[in-house]
Each structure stands twice: as structure tokens, then as C-alpha cells.
Amino acid sequence: MSTALNLLRLFGLTAGALLYLVGLGWLIVGPLLHANLTRRRMDSSLIDEIPLILLGGFILNFGILLILQKLNLSLIVSGIFGVIGLVLFVLYLARNHFYKVRNPDSVNKWIGAVFFILLLSGPILSNAIYDWDARSIWFFHAKMIYFAGSIGLEAGWQDPTVVFSQLDYPKLIPSLAAQIMHIMGFWNEYLPKLSLLLVFIPPVVWLVTFARKTFSYAFLVFLLPFSFFPWLWNGYMDGLLALYFCIALLLFDRYTQEGRLIDLLSSLACALFLLYIKNEGNLALLVLLFAFALQFLISKWPLRLKFKPGLIVNWRYVIIAIAALVPFVIWNIYERQWGLSSDLGLGSTESFQRLAARITDGSLSLITEKIFKYINASLMLLVVLLTSILLFKRPFVRESLPAIIATSLYVLGMSAIYLVTPHDLVWHLNNSTVRVMELANGGFTIASYMILRALEHDPVVNEPKPIRHI
Amino acid sequence: MSVKHERYSKFRSYFTPYRIWLVVTFFLLSGWAAINYSHGHRFYALFIIGFYLVSLLLPKPSFTLVLVSVVAYVFLSSVSFSAFTQVRKTVELAMENPSQPLNNLLLPHTGLEVLPEPVLQMLDMINEHELTNYRLSPKYNENYRIVQRIIESAWPLRMTEQAANVFTMIDETGDFSACKLIDQSEEVALVNCP
Numbered sequence: 001m002s003t004a005l006n007l008l009r010l011f012g013l014t015a016g017a018l019l020y021l022v023g024l025g026w027l028i029v030g031p032l033l034h035a036n037l038t039r040r041r042m043d044s045s046l047i048d049e050i051p052l053i054l055l056g057g058f059i060l061n062f063g064i065l066l067i068l069q070k071l072n073l074s075l076i077v078s079g080i081f082g083v084i085g086l087v088l089f090v091l092y093l094a095r096n097h098f099y100k101v102r103n104p105d106s107v108n109k110w111i112g113a114v115f116f117i118l119l120l121s122g123p124i125l126s127n128a129i130y131d132w133d134a135r136s137i138w139f140f141h142a143k144m145i146y147f148a149g150s151i152g153l154e155a156g157w158q159d160p161t162v163v164f165s166q167l168d169y170p171k172l173i174p175s176l177a178a179q180i181m182h183i184m185g186f187w188n189e190y191l192p193k194l195s196l197l198l199v200f201i202p203p204v205v206w207l208v209t210f211a212r213k214t215f216s217y218a219f220l221v222f223l224l225p226f227s228f229f230p231w232l233w234n235g236y237m238d239g240l241l242a243l244y245f246c247i248a249l250l251l252f253d254r255y256t257q258e259g260r261l262i263d264l265l266s267s268l269a270c271a272l273f274l275l276y277i278k279n280e281g282n283l284a285l286l287v288l289l290f291a292f293a294l295q296f297l298i299s300k301w302p303l304r305l306k307f308k309p310g311l312i313v314n315w316r317y318v319i320i321a322i323a324a325l326v327p328f329v330i331w332n333i334y335e336r337q338w339g340l341s342s343d344l345g346l347g348s349t350e351s352f353q354r355l356a357a358r359i360t361d362g363s364l365s366l367i368t369e370k371i372f373k374y375i376n377a378s379l380m381l382l383v384v385l386l387t388s389i390l391l392f393k394r395p396f397v398r399e400s401l402p403a404i405i406a407t408s409l410y411v412l413g414m415s416a417i418y419l420v421t422p423h424d425l426v427w428h429l430n431n432s433t434v435r436v437m438e439l440a441n442g443g444f445t446i447a448s449y450m451i452l453r454a455l456e457h458d459p460v461v462n463e464p465k466p467i468r469h470i
Numbered sequence: 471m472s473v474k475h476e477r478y479s480k481f482r483s484y485f486t487p488y489r490i491w492l493v494v495t496f497f498l499l500s501g502w503a504a505i506n507y508s509h510g511h512r513f514y515a516l517f518i519i520g521f522y523l524v525s526l527l528l529p530k531p532s533f534t535l536v537l538v539s540v541v542a543y544v545f546l547s548s549v550s551f552s553a554f555t556q557v558r559k560t561v562e563l564a565m566e567n568p569s570q571p572l573n574n575l576l577l578p579h580t581g582l583e584v585l586p587e588p589v590l591q592m593l594d595m596i597n598e599h600e601l602t603n604y605r606l607s608p609k610y611n612e613n614y615r616i617v618q619r620i621i622e623s624a625w626p627l628r629m630t631e632q633a634a635n636v637f638t639m640i641d642e643t644g645d646f647s648a649c650k651l652i653d654q655s656e657e658v659a660l661v662n663c664p
Contacts, residue, residue: 003568003569003572006569006572006573006575007568007572009576119557119561120557122560122561122564123556123557125571125575126560126564126574127560128581128583128584129581129584130584135619136618140622140625144625147626148626156625156626156628159628161621161628161629164617164621165622184576186579188578188579188580188581189581189582190574190580190581191575194575215537219540219544222548222550223544223548223550225553226548226550226554227548227549227553229549229550229552229556230553369509372505373509376506376509376511376514377514377547380514380517380518380543380547381540381547383499383502384518384540384543385536385540387495387499387521387525388525388536390492391525391531392531393488448540452536455533455536456533461531461533462533
């Protein structure tokens with residue numbers, strides 16, 4: 001009986017958290033998609049909208065907590081907003097999606113998403129917070145916020161004994177964990193990981209929207225979440241960072257193929273959300289934006305602008321993008337005020353001196369070797385598929401270009417960070433390369449998926465005429 | 471002139487751009503394989519050269535070969551299978567004893583068993599003696615594993631340099647002869663140094 005009750009409590013907590021986040025997120029995503037909170041203007045399905053709404057919910061929830069600082073007060077205010085948003089969302093749902101939800105294709109996708117989430121909720125929730133960064137950084141920050149009842153200075157950010165804890169790291173997921181535990185009224189080493197599960201839901205739902213009865217899709221779902229083992233469920237953020245990076249690439253690719261605006265907005269939202277997961281997200285966001293812009297220019301080349309670029313700016317998108325960046329800016333202001341600077345000291349005179357010294361002292365080959373070790377497998381698969389394109393005499397798969405460019409730039413950027421690290425280089429490489437390169441592995445896997453998909457759907461490849469290639 | 475022209479056209483018909491690309495690719499792949507081989511990734515070196523040569527030897531490029539290669543890669547290189555094993559293990563454990571994971575999730579203070587033994591003993595002493603401050607002995611302070619684990623697990627109780635309560639190793643108590651022994655367990659002693 002108590003097991004059933006506990007199951008109900010856990011289900012209630014998760015469902016409540018999701019409804020709260022949907023309600024909050026709708027207040028941002030409704031205006032973003034439809035310029036309205038109850039009427040539908042953009043032709044998008046619910047399964048495409050829900051993950052975007054959840055992302056909006058995470059960001060708004062974090063923003064309100066940062067502004068009000070107190071857990072209690074922020075939960076009350078966010079709760080009021082959440083209820084208002086949820087009522088408006090239900091109205092929107094009843095008006096516009098009620099009959100479409102029962103569409104068999106949509107139902108199958110929802111079932112797939114729920115199955116996937118349930119499958120992965122096991123390893124996330126059944127293992128206590130054990131690994132190093134999970135205990136010393138991410139969920140320790142959650143614990144600090146929980147016990148202080150605040151994300152402000154009372155949490156203990158300036159305590160000299162906690163300097164080891166990388167206090168400048170993003171606080172969205174630790175805040176969410178602290179809020180969950182605040183609602184439950186106790187702390188333990190399992191339940192805070194529910195925050196990981198919640199943040200894991202949007203990319204899984206998006207992944208399911210790509211479902212096709214093809215080998216390439218089987219390849220994608222087999223590798224994309226599962227190859228991030230164990231970083232997706234051990235309490236580190238590297239798996240989530242890699243997953244969001246990959247989903248941003250996939251959504252952008254679908255936008256370039258099908259031209260649906262929701263895919264572009266979702267892709268950019270995923271890219272922006274990287275800022276809130278981990279510091280490496282800053283680099284990941286920059287490389288993604290660069291790769292997207294480059295792909296856009298290539299696809300539109302030669303550019304023929306028949307209008308003034310200033311006139312095509314949609315101020316609604318600009319305002320919402322700025323609003324979504326506000327929590328990131330607020331946290332950065334707090335960081336500076338409270339002296340929580342990054343231990344890497346990027347941009348300082350010393351960092352440039354270290355860069356100059358390490359370029360010549362053999363450190364570069366050490367870094368290259370270490371990075372190569374961890375990205376080699378995914379790179380090899382990409383090489384195999386690029387070779388296949390040549391063997392089949394098919395043109396280069398241009399869709400894979402953003403993934404290849406963004407991932408390569410990320411690898412270069414991380415190499416540059418290793419060159420300037422103030423830590424012992426060997427120690428830093430040994431402790432981080434394996435996990436920060438998960439994102440690179442994911443990016444190369446996405447490029448491989450795109451090539452495989454192109455080959456699979458290519459009529460020349462599938463119905464081969466006798467091709468004499470030697 | 472015509473013989474020269476004929477030789478030139480034969481040369482051109484043989485060295486098509488496609489064949490030149492194949493040769494260039496072969497050299498590039500050989501270089502890539504050599505790098506892999508020299509870094510100890512011998513399987514990858516053989517895999518890529520094998521894939522290329524088999525593709526060339528086939529009468530026509532085979533998509534099946536590509537699929538087989540991808541599947542082989544997934545089987546041999548991906549950690550996905552370890553992930554599946556972990557998922558399966560979790561599901562099996564949950565099915566055998568569903569109350570355990572739920573209790574872990576919904577009861578306070580669960581999951582502390584992952585901490586190192588000395589830290590668990592320190593936590594017991596903190597609770598038993600209702601300590602309001604603590605610090606670590608110099609030997610424990612050198613062990614960053616113990617330092618980080620006790621700081622985060624004992625939080626919100628904070629470690630302070632001025633604390634009277636000191637956790638020491640058992641063989642270290644001699645260094646604290648001026649202090650009063652409060653408690654002692656297998657690996658940890660708690661002394662009070664006013």
C-alpha cells in the first residue's frame with residue numbers, strides 16, 4: 001500500500017512540476033509562436049510545441065527565482081503565473097488541438113516519448129548522487145540553495161571552504177533541484193535528480209518527432225541518448241549539454257528541409273538553453289550560431305536582398321529572445337557582485353602568457369592526443385560515411401555541414417581553453433576531456449546520421465545501376 | 471600528332487576526375503589509418519582501410535556494406551550497450567523490489583551510503599553530539615576526497631578554521647594530546663580543543 005502511495009506521490013510531484021512548467025512556459029512560448037495566448041496562428045503540432053514550452057518554463061522559473069532570490073516567495077509568484085499560464089494553455093488546447101491530439105500518428109509519438117522517458121527515468125532516479133562533480137558541484141549548489149531557502153548570498157557562495165565547488169557555474173538545474181526538495185520539505189541524495197529528468201524530457205520529445213521507419217532513425221535513437229552513458233544520468237551536465245546541442249542541430253536541419261518556423265525557433269531555443277546548463281554551453285551556443293549563419297548564407301548564396309534588412313526584424317522575436325537571456329545576465333551580474341569568477345581566468349594577461357608558453361612546449365600535441373582519443377570513434381564513423389558518398393558518386397550532403405562545422409569549432413575552442421588553463425594540464429585533461437568531448441561525439445554522430453539518411457533516401461544508392469568505378 | 475593526341479585522350483579517359491578522387495581519398499584514408507595505428511587504435515585503422523578496399527573490389531558500391539559497417543561500428547565502439555545493460559539492471563531491480571527505489575526517493579537522508587567510510591563516521595558524530603562547528607585535522611585536510619565529501623554532506627553545518635571540534639585520524643590523536651577526546655570510531659576520532 002505504501003509503495004502505491006509513494007508511486008502516486010512521485011507521479012503527482014512529477015506531473016505537478018510539468019504542469020507548472022508548462023503553465024509558466026506558455027506565457028513566453030504562446031506569444032512567441034502565435035503572438036497570442038489562446039488563439040493559434042502558427043501551424044504547429046502539440047508535440048512540437050510542448051518541449052519548447054517546457055524550455056520556456058525552465059527559463060522563466062529560473063528568472064523569477066533569480067529576481068526574488070527566496071525559494072518560498074519565488075515559488076508562490078511563479079505558481080500564480082504558472083496557474084494563469086496553465087489556464088490559458090488549456091483554453092488554447094481546447095480551442096485548437098483537442099481533436100488533433102487523437103490523431104494516430106500523434107498518439108504513437110506521444111507513446112514513444114513516454115516510453116523513452118520512463119525507460120531512462122530508471123537509471124536517473126534509482127542511483128544516488130555519487131560521482132564527483134555531481135556531489136561537489138551541481139547538487140551541492142542545489143543543497144546550498146535548499147538549506148538557505150534562497151539563491152542569494154545566504155546560500156553560502158562566499159564561504160571560504162566551498163571555493164572548490166566552481167561556484168560560477170550555471171544554476172538553472174541546481175535551482176530546480178532545490179525547488180523540488182523545498183516542496184518536499186527534506187533533502188536526500190536521490191530526489192534532487194528529478195530535476196535532471198525534467199530537463200531531459202524536452203529533447204526526448206523532440207527526438208521522437210523525428211521518428212521514421214528507417215535505418216537512419218534507428219541509428220539515431222540508438223546512439224543519441226544512449227551513447228551519452230553515463231553522463232546523462234550520473235548527475236553531470238555534460239550528457240544534457242551534448243543532447244541539447246544535437247537536438248539544436250537536428251531541428252535546424254529540419255527547418256532547412258521543411259521550412260517550418262517552429263523548428264527554427266526550437267533550434268535556437270535549444271542553443272540558447274545551452275547557456276543555462278553548463279559553462280561550455282557559451283562556446284557551444286557561439287559555434288552553433290556561427291554554423292547556422294554560415295549554412296543560411298550558403299543556401300541563399302548569392303544573396304539578393306530586395307528589402308532593407310532592418311525591416312524584416314520581427315520585434316516580437318527580439319524581445320522574447322532578450323527576455324530569455326535576462327536570467328543568464330542576472331546570474332552573471334550576481335557572479336561579479338559576489339566575486340564568483342571562473343577559475344579559468346579567460347582573457348586575463350596570465351591566460352595569454354600561458355597560451356604562448358603552451359603552444360611551444362609540446363602541450364598542444366598532448367591536448368590533441370587526448371581529444372583525439374575521445375572523439376576518434378565518432379570521427380571514424382563520419383569518415384566512413386563521407387567515403388561512402390564518394391564511392392557512390394553522390395554529391396556532398398550539405399545538410400551535414402552545420403553539424404561538422406559547429407562540432408569542429410567546438411573541439412578547437414575546447415583545445416584553446418585547455419591551452420590557457422591555469423590548472424595542471426595533465427590533471428585537467430585527465431579529469432574533463434572524456435566528458436566535455438561527449439558534445440563533439442554527439443555532433444559528429446548527427447553529421448553521420450544526416451549522411452546516412454541522405455544515402456538511404458537516395459534513389460541512385462537504393463536502386464543502383466551497374467556503376468563501374470574503376 | 472594524332473598518336474600523341476590519342477595517347478592524351480587515353481590518358482584522360484583513364485584518369486577521370488572520379489578516379490583521381492579515389493586515389494587522393496586512398497592516400498588521405500591511409501594517412502588517417504596511420505595516425506590511428508600509431509595512437510594504438512589499430513581496429514579503426516584496419517576498419518577504414520578494409521571498408522575502402524572491399525568497396526573498391528565490389529562490382530558496384532554497396533549500401534548494404536555501408537549499413538553493415540555502421541552496425542559493426544555501433545557494436546564495437548559505442549557505449550550504448552553498456553547503457554542498455556544499466557537500464558535493464560535498473561528495471562529488473564525495480565521490478566524485484568519496487569518499494570526500495572521509491573523509499574529512496576521519498577524519504578529524507580537516503581543515499582548517504584555512497585560516501586567514504588570516514589565521512590559517514592564523521593556525520594554520525596556530528597548528529598550524535600549535535601555539533602555546531604567542526605574542522606579537520608591536518609592529515610585529513612590533505613585528503614581532498616575527505617575534505618570535499620564532508621563539507622558537502624555535512625552542509626548546512628559549515629567547516630571553520632576556528633572550530634573547537636576537530637576530526638582526526640586515529641593514529642593522529644597523539645598530536646592533539648592537549649584536547650579532550652569526545653568520541654572515537656574505527657577510523658575517526660573527535661576531539662575538542664578549546
